[in-house]
Amino acid sequence: MSEPLLLVQDLEVRYRVRHGAWGRRAWLRAVAGIDFAVHAREALGVVGESGCGKSTLARAIVNLVPRAAGHIVWGGRDIAGLARAERHRLRRDLQIIFQNPLASLDPRMQIEDIIAEPLRVHRGDLEPLERQRAVLDLVSALGLALELARRYPHELSGGQCQRVAIARAMILHPKLLVCDEAVSALDATTQAQIIELLGTVKDEHGVALLFISHNLQVVRELCDRVLVLYLGRMMELAPAQLLYAHPLHPYTRALFEAIPIPDPDIQPARLAHTVPGEPPSALTPPPGCVFHTRCPHVVALCRREIPAWEEVGDGRHVACHRWREI
8 A cells, every 4th residue: 555645643632621629720631542544535534422532633633733742744754843834835735624614714704715815825926817717716616606706604505615615625735635524514415515525526636535523424425444533542443334334342333323213113222222421531531441431341351451452454453352252
């Protein structure tokens, strides 16, 4: 296999927060021990419950939050070691689409100016007419009416705003697009349109995707591989088809069992087998396997030792002491 576009090694991100009745400061470990690679033209999905560290991971990769440990390697170089000018150039290759499309767009700027802003920052050699032509061509290619270019974000629908956010990220022709819950705020029809659009961007423009989502059905449709996170740690990583056909980790199984099925004869029984409770606090994570407080297959070893990140063949990895037995 070719060299990866992005290589994440033992990544850890911590936040300093106030904790307890007296507001003492403590470290919250948002993600820890994260290891994966993203290759050209690949879509890697990242799934897990709220608070598992998905958005922190996305922001760390594009250098929006500092990391406490680990490496993020792009083009064979750790981005932490890049000079300021080199980090500035890196923005052309690494772009992010945020969860709330309206909140991520400047309400004082017209759509044409929002999409053209990356060109003004990174392509100062372009003439104004060249920028305008590039913007209008991309607007048309992404399914937006040209007359919307002179409107403001509040005059557009949620789906239109998300297309504008995608256009702003794509105008520089990046190599990797980080999508942080990019379709979660949209209705089902618009979600399907945006997913189709991202698939086209991946296949026709050769852009790699890091796709973060709660929607497991959307991830299955779009992504080549899937990474499962729980309380900031990796539980399982596998090709999407293998993961959905036969998940190895009990937490992955619990996620799939929570996918609703529109059948009143089946769904109630599925809900009865969902994992009880909520994840523990990231301020005081449990010892051993972080999932052991909710796992139906827990044994003493799970409470005592952190499971190793094992490669089990066919491109699959899992962190579970008992995956062979259950």
